[in-house]
Amino acid sequence: MATQHSRSAARVMMAPAVVLLLGWMLVPLIMTLYFSFKQYLPLRGGDLGWVGLDNYVRFVTSSAFWPSVVTTLAIVGGVLLITVVFGVLLAVLLNQPMWGQGIVRILVIAPFFVMPTVSALVWKNMFMDPVNGLFAHLWKFFGAAPVEWLSQASMTSITMIVSWQWLPFATLILLTAIQSLDSEQLEAAEMDGAPPLSRFAYITLPHLGRAITVVILIQTIFLLSIFAEIFVTTQGSFGTRTLTYLIYQRVLESQNVGLGSAGGVYAIILANIVAIFLMRIVGKNLDA
Amino acid sequence: MGQIQLNQVTKRFGSVEVIPPLDLTIEDGEFCVFVGPSGCGKSTLLRLIAGLEDVSSGHISIDGVDATETPPAKRGLAMVFQSYALYPHMSVRKNIAFPMRMAGIDEAEQNRRIEAAAKALNLTDYLERRPGQLSGGQRQRVAIGRAIVREPAAFLFDEPLSNLDAALRVGMRLEISELHERLETTMIYVTHDQVEAMTMADKIVVLRAGVIEQVGSPLELYHAPRNQFVAGFIGSPKMNFIEGPEAAKHGAHTIGIRPEHIAVSAESGPWSGVVSVSEHLGSDTFLHVHDTGLAESFTVRADGEVNFRHGDRIYMTPREDVIHKFDAKGLRID
Ligand SMILES: Nc1ncnc2c1ncn2[C@@H]1O[C@H](COP(=O)(O)OP(=O)(O)OP(=O)(O)O)[C@@H](O)[C@H]1O
């Protein structure tokens, strides 16, 4: 039992951390809210006073808003789908005993250590460049006209780049989960007459349920705010302007801090809506 | 039907030969128990029969048909694992239904068999629960239920009771024996608990390092162990072994006498020693006797009423007709 004394001591000890965390979260949040109700144009007159909900109305009614929401969701959904499906397959594959397992596992994990900016640049210049990229050479080798990836298939390209970065993460989590599967369960299913595909569907996949949920939730948090990959490739053109990118353009390119802040609040709302849906769909997997 | 025959079966893991060539026949309807010390290859042998491991050489036939290359599912055998291996995300009902679902048995028949199995195993109230919400004994019964509904040619059990507490073990032991009486299906049962082996088996197979030391009914093994290893392994407490001049008197290298075949008294007897520990079980008293000049330590099973204490000198009289004699190689001399 904590005594009165130790409890107050604990409070004093925790105070710095709590204050720091609160400041860390609250200051930016309050500033965002504060600016979102203001007409604030740093290069064109500075703080021009309160404007009520004007920024909010302008942000939603701008023709770029809904497409950006759709783009954001499409990228998040696409990347989740690719990483989960391929993550499960890779995890199953890497779990098989094979020669050079250690090295293969490290290689599979490697992309996760590459910074998003760098990996996007590598993809842009070395793979997707329509003149000198590897893909262009490949296409030419088969006699096809090279694809201008970032303009003709912009969404596919971005989804591909981001998936490549996140696949290791998904694979890693799913691999550890698959390793904890009791082999006797698989053997029991084998004796019960389940062919390999049924064993995968009835035993392995349900066992991975919780890990898949964790992958989906964690990735969603990060994917909702991807920025660097778009910044160094398409710069938001060709239909790749996500909500994050739109906010960036409002704040830095149009120098309209108030409007951008309102966008930031919408981003928070969007993230929460997505979170509620996700918890509805997959959250029950987390219960024991 | 479920006659299982192993013919010169061997198993190697890499260069280690776990099972040297081995022949064994298990008759239809028999309750056959594999016993042996840890690591002697009991589980491996069972898994070979199940088809979960491939034999390195030799043949396995089931009901006279060569099944060496048959995949596990097609052998018509059901296995109950030590860890139960229930499917954690399926309800008890779905767990039991799983093998029938895989076999494509129609729904009505599935339900009929599930209800029958649940009734026989006292699981009716738990059908909608998940395995995680059951006690150890209940899980064990679900695992058995899952095996029963397939109506297999033989059941394979790998130490099914080792995770249960002593009281539950006795209960489940009876239930499995009753199940065997009722179904009259071949059962192969792995254990290292020799009480389980003695009480349940029609036939005991004693293994040591993958080699069959003796096959026989529990009483055959008890009364006429083929060698010193079997003599020491079957029976509890363990048989006492005496070497040297005392054994020579009987014309043997080693003689063995079971603790229950020795009479004790405070006054006289051919052997004597000092009690180091006496364990009172109520019905019996186990006396551990030192300083006998015959063997390191001697165990005697005496009446529950005897009242010897630590340090008491006692006299022991063996029953001459049940002294087991072994030669220098440990083989029985008749
Ligand atoms: N997959 C494997 N690879 C290599 N050696 C193995 C493998 N499985 C078992 N062995 C070896 O085979 C021998 C027999 O193992 P097994 O599991 O059959 O023993 P057991 O009689 O069932 O023992 P226990 O009573 O402890 O369960 C052991 O020495 C073990 O180390």
Ligand SMILES: [Mg+2]
């Ligand atoms: Mg074993």
